[in-house]
Amino acid sequence: MRTAVLSDIHANSEALRAVLAEIDAVGVDEIICLGDVIGYGPDPLTCIDLVQERCALCLLGNHDFACRTHPVNFNQAAREAALWTRFKLDTAWPDEAARERRIEYLDHLPVRIRYAADPRLLCVHGSSRCATNEYVFPDDLEDQAKFDRLFERFDHVCLEGHTHMPVVFEQQLRIDEDGTEHTSYQRFVGYREESRAPGPDGTGTIRGAASVRLRLGDGHKYIINPGSVGQPRDRDPWASWAIIELPGEGDPTVSFHRTYYDWHRVLDMIRRTEHDDNCPYQLDEFLGTRLERGY
Numbered sequence: 001m002r003t004a005v006l007s008d009i010h011a012n013s014e015a016l017r018a019v020l021a022e023i024d025a026v027g028v029d030e031i032i033c034l035g036d037v038i039g040y041g042p043d044p045l046t047c048i049d050l051v052q053e054r055c056a057l058c059l060l061g062n063h064d065f066a067c068r069t070h071p072v073n074f075n076q077a078a079r080e081a082a083l084w085t086r087f088k089l090d091t092a093w094p095d096e097a098a099r100e101r102r103i104e105y106l107d108h109l110p111v112r113i114r115y116a117a118d119p120r121l122l123c124v125h126g127s128s129r130c131a132t133n134e135y136v137f138p139d140d141l142e143d144q145a146k147f148d149r150l151f152e153r154f155d156h157v158c159l160e161g162h163t164h165m166p167v168v169f170e171q172q173l174r175i176d177e178d179g180t181e182h183t184s185y186q187r188f189v190g191y192r193e194e195s196r197a198p199g200p201d202g203t204g205t206i207r208g209a210a211s212v213r214l215r216l217g218d219g220h221k222y223i224i225n226p227g228s229v230g231q232p233r234d235r236d237p238w239a240s241w242a243i244i245e246l247p248g249e250g251d252p253t254v255s256f257h258r259t260y261y262d263w264h265r266v267l268d269m270i271r272r273t274e275h276d277d278n279c280p281y282q283l284d285e286f287l288g289t290r291l292e293r294g295y
């Protein structure tokens, strides 16, 4: 079974459409989303509709929650974006049925779920111990106590997003002859260190250009973050996502993928929110310019 894992789409329908096209080209059995479908970007309604239509499962992200309730502990740009998104969700008339369907969908997203196709996989947006809000950054690896606590909370694999940084953490357990346990962790970066230029014709994708593949041995435990579809922060603007392969026998594998999309169109959409006289909020231009930088 092949499962595409998406996260942090952030209302970027250009990136989401490009990734879905790539997924359709490579072929998977199922798509799952680890949350933050909306917030930041200019096209929340399309993103909700596409995720609802294409994803077998979607988790609640902190931005999904904030856009339905009230943004707390957000910086100014994120706060205003959440209020703008909430306004768009609430005023998406004239199609009242679609408005209600989207709100119903968002309000029932789970915060923590075991993946039905393989219950050894725990799915959250943030972390195994704080499902919606805790960040687990690549550099947190120095904090052994944090990782000990995080890895206690699941059986084999924890799929999580939230940081917008693609990464795999592996826990290795060694037991001495006298019974003493030693736990160590290592990190596999799911992306290239250098940033890449757009595709040769300015559109389309280079399939598997940054693909990194790892075997998930049964004796170890793993945290896997596919990175962000709609707002990567690892200095590579291409949309980031992953495929988990669950063979009938043997160890699962994970591969990381990057997909090109036209971020200039997203920046244009963000700039146009300034001219919407019916809405009391607008999106900060910074939310569009950062897409090109990839952080």
Ligand SMILES: [Fe+2]
Binding pocket: 008, 010, 036, 061, 063, 162, 163, 164
């Ligand atoms: Fe996010």
